[in-house]
Amino acid sequence: MIPVQGLTGARVAVLGLGRSGLAAARALRAGGAQALVWDDNPEARARAEDEGFATRALLRVGAFDDIARLVVSPGIPHLYPRPNPVIAAALRAGVPVDNDIGLFFQSFATPDWAMFDTAPRVIAVTGSNGKSTTSALIHHILEHAGRDAQLAGNIGRGVLDIDPPVSGGVVVLELSSYQTELARSLTPDIAVFTNLSPDHLDRHAGMGGYFAAKRRLFAEGGPDRAVIGVDEDEGLFLAGQLSEGRGDDRVIRVSVAGKLGGPGWNVVARKGFLSETRGGKQAASIDLRGVAGLPGAHNHQNACCAYAACRSLGLAPRVIEAAFHSFGGLPHRSQLIGERDGVRFVNDSKATNVDAAAKALSAFDNIRWICGGLEKEGGLDGLAAASGSVRKAYVIGREAAGFAMQLRPEAEVCTTMQAAVDRAVAEAEPGDTVLLAPAAASFDQYDSFEARGDDFVRLVRAHLDR
Template sequence: MIPVRGYDGKRVGVLGLGRSGLATARALRAGGADPICWDDNVEARSVAQDERFTVADLTKERTYEGIAAVITSPGIPHLYPSPHPAIEMAQRQGAVIDNDIGLFFRSFATEDWEEFERAPRIVCVTGSNGKSTTTALIVHILKQAGHDVQMGGNIGRGVLDLDPARDGMVVVLELSSYQTELARALSPDIAVFLNLSPDHLDRHGGMGGYFAAKRRLFSQGGPERAIIGVDEREGRYLAAQLREEAEQGDPVIRISSGTKLSGDGWSVFARKGFLAEWRKGRQVASVDLREVSGLPGAHNHQNACAAWAAARALNLGPRQIEGGLRSYPGLRHRCQTVGEVRGVRLVNDSKATNADAAEQALKAFKRIRWIAGGVAKEGGIASLLPLMDRVEKTYLIGEAAHAFSEQLGEHPHKVSGTLEAAFADALADAVDGETILLAPACASFDQFPSFEARGEAFEQLASNAS
């Protein structure tokens, strides 16, 4: 746990008592503060009471006597589409509003650091897609190279639940736009911006607000090294702006999947399955990604470029990084190979809960037996029809099955109904060299409580078949 600094002896509201909220309350108490906790959910409030936290309604004016700040969980809206009533009340009462990320950055560094031989380093990863894989990949590479490393934020442990800093430690954080937009303190040593595509637009008031939330990690955070994906215009804009603001050297490493990057700066890009690092107009390293089973597809090659750049910024050598890439097992439920039967590859991409994510999975393989369906998102799978030349047959499950069947039209498909039936149907049809791919393009809540539970069910089916 990282005790929160700056609120000793003060009352501090904690809004939202999930994983990060309870960790925040504990860290505040460890730092000498008096947490005042609230959650709209009665069961969550009961858990806080069991830990002997004060529970009081933060939507009520009377609760704010002596409250210095309100620390809100990331999923709670504070501006768009409309603020939570407790946020509105905190604003009226003049309370500081922050989140656990802001508290982490104001509390992680302590006087003990003066005794360290090597200062701890913080790497932050943001973007629309690939954050979790990139974060986990950086952590894996660093661990394989013998580094003391922790992972947290939107993946792994809550940031205030991490261990205090140790000599030479590296902390790698996955940060969503919900987390970066509100944090009052941001000071990463290395910051990664992967990509930007429409998401959470109601929360941010449109694409401009969404990009602005991501950009704060760089504009306010002022990282020593910024790793920027330049395959979209927002990334190119950000990279150019950061280069212009640099007074000494170039703090930017540009990354791309599919485009050879030119110029005299530092860049890492992947084309046709090969990753290349260039500095000052010449190639300094290269690696073949085509046989790296844990990172299939162009989208994962962008993740590999980002992780390579972050590891190089932390002074790892190319051979160390290549070894980490090759041994990376893949992040669970994200294009993860979980077995092979009679030469048929079994791939779990249960995290592909919308068409955009499923598109990346479909592009990563050929000769696919595709399992899709669940609770459909707007538009269904219409955008994926141009990729059906990669699909031998589709096996449909869940409440979206019949609607998806209509969208598929003449493309070979079967309404299997359940995941178990779809897996059995696909395995019966599949031949050597094909891939059975679970990439549902749907939420899971009709048949499973989460995408993780859906992926675990697929893993069990794969294990039973192997």
């Protein structure tokens, strides 16, 4: 646990008692603060009371009169599409609003570090797609290299649940826009921006607000080194803002869309080969085509980002390359479930938006595509260019018929995952890939993308076991 510093003796309200909220309450208590907690769910409040926390209804009159700070869970909106009433009440009372990420950065460094040979480091990863894989890959490379490393944030452990760092330790954080937008303190040593595509637009009032939330990690945080995917205009703009000149190697530009020139520090993947250039000269090259856990150009971008972050820590290219080959990938992200009679089955349930699904489609040939769900803003036009390898689509979801009408490949309305898997299996031929890449949220039929992916895996394995 990371005890919260700077709030000793203060009363701090905690809104939302999921994983991050309870962890924040525990860390506040460990740091000498009094956490007063609330959740609309009575069961969540009961669990907190069982741990000795006092609850407080935060909408009653005078609830914030003695509160020094309000800490909120990431899923609770604080501005758009409208502020949560509790957050609005705190702001009217002049109470600062924060989250567990802000508390972490406020509390991570301690006087004990004076005894360390090497100060601990924090690598923070954000972006629309690939941030989980990139974070997990960085963590895997560091462990492969014998470095003490912890994985936290949206993946792994809660940020305040991790162990206090040791000398030379590295904490890898996956951070969503919900987290970067609100944290009052953001001070990573290395910050990574993978890419940007439309997502969570209602929460951020459009693309400008969404990009601004991501940008805070770099503008507010002032990292020593920034790894920036520059294949979108926003990333290119961000790299330009952070750089002092063409040769400024504090910014590492990453691309999988084209060659990057100039005297700066660049990491590019083209046609399956990762290339690092610095000062206009090639420093290293890695063949990614045989890396089973990182299929497709989108995973090659993840590899470039992870490579650049680890090179910033001084790891040798060949050490990183060896770690690539032992990386098994993450569940629900280009996850190979199995193969039978020449047909592969791949679970990419995390492809919850059009851009992520398009990248998944571009990684395979002869695709039997299971897609559909709760459609996000912006429509499905972005899938057209990537659907050339699709032999047929099998559409799930409550609005499957409307979803199917927007697709260019032949599409069959299946509605349920069971029907989609059964039809895809029945029609698949040797050389085909049955791919779940929904291009939509899961909440019309499932509680999460994980639950949707687990259902797909269960049905596929039942087929493979026959």
